[in-house]
Amino acid sequence: MPIIKGHSSRIIASKAEAAASQDASVGSSPRRLSRAGLSGKAKFLGRASATALIASLYLAAVMPSAFAVSVSVHGNKRVDTETIASYFTGTDSASVNKGVKDLYATGMFSDVKISQAGGGLVVSVTENNIINRVVFEGNSKVKTETLQGEVQSKSRGAYSKATVDADVERIKDAYRRAGRAGAKVTSRIVDLPNGRMDVVFTIDEGEKTGVKRIEFVGNTVFTSNKLRDLMQTTEMNFLSFFKTSDVYDPDRIGSDLELIRRFYLKNGYADFRVVGSDAKFDENEGGYVITITVEEGVQYKVQSVTIDSHLPDIDTNSLQKFLRLSPGEIYNGDMVEKTVDALTREISRHGFAFSQVHPRGDRDPASRTVSIVFVLEEGPRVYIERIVIRGNTRTRDYVIRREFDLGEGDAYNRAIVERAERRLNNLGYFKKVKITNEPGSAPDRVIIVVDVEDQSTGSLSLSGGYGTASGLIAEVSVSESNFMGRGQYVRLAVSAGQYSRGVDFSFTEPYFLGNRIAAGFDLYAKKTEVSYYSYYSNFITGGTFRLGLPVTEELTFSPRYSIYNSDLTIPDDWNHPYDDCNRPIWGLTPGFGAGAPSYSYSCLTNGEASLALKQAAGQYLTSMFGYTLSYNSLDNNKNPTSGIFAELRQDVAGAGGYSEFVRTTGDFRIYHELTEDIVGFLRLQGGDLVSLNSKGHPLRIVDNFNLGPSLVRGFQPMGLGPRDVSPGVDWSGNPLGGTKYWGATLEAQFPLWGLPRDLGLRGAVFADAGSLWGYEGRTNFANGGNIIPNNAPPLYTQGNTITVGGAGMTVRSSVGVSLIWSSPMGPIRFDFAKALTKSPFDQTRIFNFTGGTSF
CATH class of the missing domain: 2.40.160.50 (membrane protein fhac: a member of the omp85/tpsb transporter family)
Structure with a gap:
């Protein structure tokens, strides 16, 4: 039974029980922050989280305890006394210091002070105010919705100056990605009654900051023009007001370096590497100058391609048809990857669920040849315990899971997981995809963690043009490639032109009945008028029902049925x-x-x-x-x-x-x-x-x-x-x-x-x-x-x-x-x-x- 010493005094459970209650309330991996390290690290809990925290800690607190510590709490207004006191499990310095750190980690407090009185602890806290609104002023080039997704300060969350300061930098990063590296951001608070406040970010967007020049150092085989063509990032020119590809974006530069690397590997330069890249803002030129230093190496031809199997009862001769490279050809990194995928699938079908395929390239710089050996061996016997998907606020879990050719309980295979990651990236549903592994409940268990970030997949477009055959034509279309988060494609288009007008609707389900078969239909109505080239008009209404069956990655079979009526x-x-x-x-x-x-x-x-x-x-x-x-x-x-x-x-x-x-x-x-x-x-x-x-x-x-x-x-x-x-x-x-x-x-x-x-x-x-x-x-x-x-x-x-x-x-x-x-x-x-x-x-x-x- 708790011993009450005043309105804010209670009995603390044993150290073990308090720790258990703390873990239950703040999650299995609570952040440990010291008061001195608060800046930029505070973690906020909303009212709903705080309510759950209070309830769980109260239940743990009333459990029987081995010994008791008296804790008095002062200064709290919104956070319950039971919640605060539960963070302190003893009077020794280690326990007290841990309790202070954990209180700061909740993000609910701006100040925590500890004193002792009568053999017990006195905890004096100052609560953070609650944010009423987060307001952005001065933004026109970056939408408010985009900025709201960038900042950590949220309406109805606890205020922290450290978090607001970090949000200022996050907003600047968003503007840098939008090509405005000179954007200035300041913050202020507006106090409101009852401990509430508005957080206001004032933004001076400045001028667009683009890429003025892209230079290469070390390239002799391919010209700088050729390498620039490979990149998504482009240089500024008189069409810059039409495009955003000339905006300096470090993430996009990183993707460009990978495109360059893959290009060299595809063309036989197996020793190629990017030594480094440097981006400097040139005040005189008014933009970034990007310098990329490379080492090309020599071009290799394939000397031989063999399969070295360490798996029993595998006939390597039957696997020769899956090799995408032949002796005498230029070495191609893309074909090596495709061969690994093909061999992995094939030997898995033969019952070797834990098999791994490792490509090994034995280079001979003198003859400029490479002998490629695909090593087949039994991997560690590891099973998939769970596939955890995080970050998908819109896309349904099953849309992500179906890109994996394995599930819970299956044998873990790295090549198949990597292929799933490529598929998820190619969907276009996510800004980023990252797959990592975590230890499972046993040494032979692994948890696959899929972290994604949804992005906009809908578009409203107005297109127009002119052709000597079609005349003037305009089209308005609305499309969504991830309809309601189900991965379905929907499109409605209306067109009108000098000689034609029409409307069409399309729907595609990429995984019909749970299989990798696309199914869809098209409905349309189109009227073509008399023109210089034909002396008739034709009004066609109809529809098409279609399927798409992938035979291989390159080959597709698509049956269909069409019915239409023409009125000429x-x-x-x-x-x-x-x-x-x-x-x-x-x-x-x-x-x-x-x-x-x-x-x-x-x-x-x-x-x-x-x-x-x-x-x-x-x-x-x-x-x-x-x-x-x-x-x-x-x-x-x-x-x-x-x-x-x-x-x-x-x-x-x-x-x-x-x-x-x-x-x-x-x-x-x-x-x-x-x-x-x-x-x-x-x-x-x-x-x-x-x-x-x-x-x-x-x-x-x-x-x-x-x-x-x-x-x-x-x-x-x-x-x-x-x-x-x-x-x-x-x-x-x-x-x-x-x-x-x-x-x-x-x-x-x-x-x-x-x-x-x-x-x-x-x-x-x-x-x-x-x-x-x-x-x-x-x-x-x-x-x-x-x-x-x-x-x-x-x-x-x-x-x-x-x-x-x-x-x-x-x-x-x-x-x-x-x-x-x-x-x-x-x-x-x-x-x-x-x-x-x-x-x-x-x-x-x-x-x-x-x-x-x-x-």
């Missing part, structure tokens, strides 16, 4: 009824005039839409199954310099609906660095359309391939291939499309010398060749669904048949130059092409432009 209409100016044409026009054409017997008709004046196009008019439903098989080993999807992209697509229409066909297309692209600055590009493409026609439904124009500069530059959109050249038809606006095509492109891209590389300007020279041919639609329209009525006059201008021009496999070719700009507003490309060979009915054009923006 032809303006009256190109769609005259036959009786409108039965009106002779005096003197319009030779042979019709005074004394001339022949007739001509008014529909000849403006030109008429093709009968094939008139046949396609109306509403038609298309239902089809398809798939895409794609392979991607590009080093960069936006600006590739090496690698292969290949895609095979096939759709079969006829499972309901009107259309019946099989459409197959293929696209193959390979990129290769010809020199350090010149990237070669080869593209081969082709397609085939076969009519099934089991229901007597011929192919329609809208089913055919309609191509132009996407196949051969130097031609108009829909400017090559079969056309209706019948009398009375404006064949320039009546492309019929084709059923077969092939195309080939050779291109070399290079930087524009003399201009800053980070402007994103590149030039290109190219040669294109290809052909679009084959027409399998109707050519005779007598009795053709009232397109040509049976009672039409015999001299009806358009006749009952169409004449198809350009249907043969004529090779079209062109050469030209391009200007490519990876602008802050989006990719922009100017193509100037000269057609070398063409069909007499093709439509050519020298200049083509595409571009857009997103912000």
